[in-house]
Amino acid sequence: MTSLSETGTSAVVSALRAAGCVFAEDEAELILATARTPDEVAAMVDRRATGQPLEHVLGWAEFHGLRILVEPGVFVPRRRTEFLVDQALAQAPGASVVVDLCCGSGAVGAALAAALGDAELHVADIDPAAVACARRNIAPYGGHAHAGDLFDALPTDLRGRTGILAANVPYVPSDEVGLLPAEARDHEPLVSLDGGGDGLDVLRRVAAGAREWLAPGGCVLVETSERQTDEAVRTFRRAGLTTRLAVSEELYANVVIGARD
Known part of the structure; x- marks a missing residue:
């Protein structure tokens, strides 16, 4: 125009x-x-x-x-999640293999690939619409998009090779989904919002499976809410990960970071 x-x-x-x-x-x-x-x-x-x-x-x-x-029916990437990307790059600046689980539009994976330059990129989501959208966003970086439930979607040869495992998991407790702004609850897929009873069901599954997929020195990063951070950190530590919490008060972002020694 x-x-x-x-x-x-x-x-x-x-x-x-x-x-x-x-x-x-x-x-x-x-x-x-x-x-x-x-x-x-x-x-x-x-x-x-x-x-x-x-x-x-x-x-x-x-x-x-x-x-x-971002296509209709696909989770909209939040600006606060840029903090997760920055933390991943700071934790593993030389990562050669990147996995973006619960990828939605593939924004996190695309941002990491753009910053790293030549990393092997894989993104995955259980929602076929999200996978189709993500495939378009990661195409410039030679990325691979997979449909399926968390780690089940990934090629098995990524086990033990992943330098950055980013997982922007759903973390809204089930009984609070109805309290979200209408933009989210009416136009974004429930599977990208609902994290189960306390909001941490998917985070627990990611933590439990992450270590076997990480390369030595690799890291897994998950966003969560402020009130969930203590339990999220405990969950990562129980999974055998060296864990720390990163917080951005400006972006209202809380990222739990687990590393494989």
Whole structure:
């Protein structure tokens, strides 16, 4: 799209404000920059006004300096998860094999591959829609996308070779999913949100299986909430991992890091 008048811009902002969008001006700017025609602008505003996540409306999300494709029904990468990527790179800057479990759009894997340069990348998710989306995002890095349940999805020759195992697991307790913003609970897959009774069911499974997949000196990183960190750290330690907790107060991010000695 070449340009829109100020009246058009104002109309977009007004429509978004009326729909309850707190950052209407910023969202309007992104919509106007992404749409190619006034009709596309109108359609995107309508979709946003019905409560669809902005990233689904735009078709992309910014993550760790990359533009990640995000399709309807796929988990939207959160900016706080950039902290997990940074921690992984600090912990294992020379990793040659990267695995992104519960990959969603593949944002974490793509960001790690982009930063590392020539790492062998594998991403996996139980949701076929997520795997299809991730495959597009990791294609520039020669990555491999796999469908299946956690480690069952991975090629067996990755055992003992993985330098970075990132797992952005679901960690919302089951009885709290209904308290999430409508954008998440109505438009993102339940499997990417619901972490079981206390929110740590999938984290426990990742911790239990991680060590055999890690190379010597390799690390596994999982995001969790502040109130879950103590139990998450204990879980990692029970799995035989040298464990530490990294926290970003700015991003409200908590990442449990386990290393294989």
